[in-house]
Amino acid sequence: xxxxxxxxxxxxxxxxxxxxxxxxxxxxxxxxxxxxxxxxxxxxxxxxxxxxxxxxxxxxxxxxxxxxxxxxxxxxxxxxxxxxxxxxxxxxxxxxxxxxxxxxxxxxxxxxxxxxxxxxxxxxxxxxxxxxxxxxxxxxxxxxxxxxxxxxxxxxxxxxxxxxxxxxxxxxxxxxxxxxxxxxxxxxxxxxxxxxxxxxxxxxxxxxxxxxxxxxxxxxxxxxxxxxxxxxxxxxxxxxxxxxxxxxxxxxxxxxxxxxxxxxxxxxxxxxxxx
Amino acid sequence: xxxxxxxxxxxxxxxxxxxxxxxxxxxxxxxxxxxxxxxxxxxxxxxxxxxxxxxxxxxxxxxxxxxxxxxxxxxxxxxxxxxxxxxxxxxxxxxxxxxxxxxxxxxxxxxxxxxxxxxxxxxxxxxxxxxxxxxxxxxxxxxxxxxxxxxxxxxxxxxxxxxxxxxxxxxxxxxxxxxxxxxxxxxxxxxxxxxxxxxxxxxxxxxxxxxxxxxxxxxxxxxxxxxxxxxxxxxxxxxxxxxxxxxxxxxxxxxxxxxxxxxxxxxxxxxxxxxxxxxxxxxxxxxxxxxx
Numbered sequence: 398x399x400x401x402x403x404x405x406x407x408x409x410x411x412x413x414x415x416x417x418x419x420x421x422x423x424x425x426x427x428x429x430x431x432x433x434x435x436x437x438x439x440x441x442x443x444x445x446x447x448x449x450x451x452x453x454x455x456x457x458x459x460x461x462x463x464x465x466x467x468x469x470x471x472x473x474x475x476x477x478x479x480x481x482x483x484x485x486x487x488x489x490x491x492x493x494x495x496x497x498x499x500x501x502x503x504x505x506x507x508x509x510x511x512x513x514x515x516x517x518x519x520x521x522x523x524x525x526x527x528x529x530x531x532x533x534x535x536x537x538x539x540x541x542x543x544x545x546x547x548x549x550x551x552x553x554x555x556x557x558x559x560x561x562x563x564x565x566x567x568x569x570x571x572x573x574x575x576x577x578x579x580x581x582x583x584x585x586x587x588x589x590x591x592x593x594x595x596x597x598x599x600x601x602x603x604x605x606x607x608x609x610x611x612x613x614x615x616x617x618x619x620x621x622x623x624x625x626x627x628x629x630x631x632x633x634x635x636x637x638x639x640x641x642x643x644x645x646x647x648x649x650x651x652x653x654x655x656x657x658x659x660x661x662x663x664x665x666x667x668x669x670x671x672x
Numbered sequence: 673x674x675x676x677x678x679x680x681x682x683x684x685x686x687x688x689x690x691x692x693x694x695x696x697x698x699x700x701x702x703x704x705x706x707x708x709x710x711x712x713x714x715x716x717x718x719x720x721x722x723x724x725x726x727x728x729x730x731x732x733x734x735x736x737x738x739x740x741x742x743x744x745x746x747x748x749x750x751x752x753x754x755x756x757x758x759x760x761x762x763x764x765x766x767x768x769x770x771x772x773x774x775x776x777x778x779x780x781x782x783x784x785x786x787x788x789x790x791x792x793x794x795x796x797x798x799x800x801x802x803x804x805x806x807x808x809x810x811x812x813x814x815x816x817x818x819x820x821x822x823x824x825x826x827x828x829x830x831x832x833x834x835x836x837x838x839x840x841x842x843x844x845x846x847x848x849x850x851x852x853x854x855x856x857x858x859x860x861x862x863x864x865x866x867x868x869x870x871x872x873x874x875x876x877x878x879x880x881x882x883x884x885x886x887x888x889x890x891x892x893x894x895x896x897x898x899x900x901x902x903x904x905x906x907x908x909x910x911x912x913x914x915x916x917x918x919x920x921x922x923x924x925x926x927x928x929x930x931x932x933x934x935x936x937x938x939x940x941x942x943x944x945x946x947x948x949x950x951x952x953x954x955x956x957x958x959x960x961x962x963x964x
Contacts, residue, residue, distance in 0.1 A: 555794055557736075558690075558738050665794070
């Protein structure tokens with residue numbers, strides 16, 4: 398097994414013009430199916446998944462089967478790193494016991510329900526992917542380029558820090574996920590960070606749809622578009638309850654408001670949160 | 673005769689300067705808490721108030737270094753007459769937190785903070801310290817009558833639409849246990865914080881706290897220890913520095929230790945630090961970080 402903690406393997410995937418980035422899927426296989434259809438309909442020339450395929454939702458193998466069947470190039474998130482190495486927790490990076498309580502429920506369920514073959518596949522995934530979009534160097538990571546479970550929120554990722562990350566990691570664009578809320582910040586034309594959000598649960602905005610991101614090369618540099626994905630969330634909620642997952646999780650699926658794992662939110666994002 | 677073995681301490685590398693602290697009120701405080709690890713008081717001026725131009729100079733250097741976030745502490749930051757302008761300058765560059773006892777947060781101050789928070793794309797967190805769920809517990813540490821005055825500051829913030837982070841130390845007996853946390857969270861809801869944000873801090877046996885409880889014991893030291901790279905990088909000094917009126921120190925805790933002063937400018941302090949101080953033991957063993 399590669400020791401990804403020592404230095405994540407980076408794979409170079411070549412050149413693209415319009416790329417779809419799928420953030421944390423959290424076992425929401427219904428949203429994943431819809432997102433793939435939408436992305437293909439938009440004529441993207443690449444689709445990449447940025448890790449955390451399991452957690453939160455039901456039947457984790459269903460998501461993995463879709464991803465592998467579609468041969469979506471993917472990197473490890475902290476979930477994949479934990480599952481393939483049989484760690485005792487998800488290493489999400491939460492600091493509040495209230496967040497860790499629900500994170501453990503998610504992880505124990507997902508670890509129990511993910512088949513060994515899929516866990517072994519997770520161990521083969523790289524930690525980073527590099528590609529170019531319209532000639533700009535993009536670096537795909539899960540949390541941040543320097544740490545798989547670092548949270549890059551909009552309100553805590555300022556421009557001077559972005560410039561440093563781009564400089565330190567020889568990139569024009571960093572694409573990440575991990576936080577579950579999409580955002581982007583460009584510090585100059587074609588240089589910046591895109592957090593592609595999550596397909597796994599709504600973006601804590603009181604709406605039931607979930608999100609992925611398309612980045613496209615344009616004359617003025619790079620443009621990020623956040624794409625809403627409607628899916629059969631009633632069905633997902635029913636399946637979550639049938640699987641014995643917490644009703645608090647299902648409430649989020651039905652309302653779009655986070656009820657768990659939200660102590661980690663920074664002040665500004667928490668101020669916009671219902672709970 | 674057996675030679676005395678060399679006293680060796682592990683080092684913390686500076687992995688990345690992410691967090692920059694300012695001792696913006698020096699060691700001057702309107703309270704005189706009995707657990708203060710730097711013995712702040714109305715008369716302790718060993719570190720002086722910092723003015724806006726000085727703060728701006730360090731912020732400019734921090735911007736070139738790509739610092740991620742800023743923290744302002746003291747003493748009591750709201751004793752600094754320029755604090756709102758200082759926070760505005762920091763919020764132009766990154767997420768900003770201010771650590772306060774809350775006593776000086778009158779309604780007009782709370783409203784001004786709300787305006788600053790709304791005007792920035794970055795988070796502004798107000799962090800208020802309280803040391804018990806009632807006056808009897810808190811006032812024994814923070815001073816007579818402070819419990820009610822702190823609650824008034826919290827109310828003024830919530831009235832302005834801000835949700836402060838509340839810090840409690842282990843001077844509040846049981847606060848660090850699961851039951852204690854639950855009780856404290858219930859208390860915070862009872863005073864109007866619908867979505868309570870809580871940070872529980874261990875005690876540092878320095879300054880006034882050394883007299884209130886006890887000093888560090890001889891075994892509480894990192895001498896002879898070897899830290900793994902992960903352990904060393906988990907220490908806050910691997911990613912922070914503290915600016916005071918006297919220069920740049922390794923971290924927010926050791927500003928009373930002359931050998932923890934690392935330079936005049938940030939660029940002079942981007943190097944490892946030997947973990948020879950007793951407080952380093954607390955940071956390592958308790959996993960303490962002064963960040964929220």
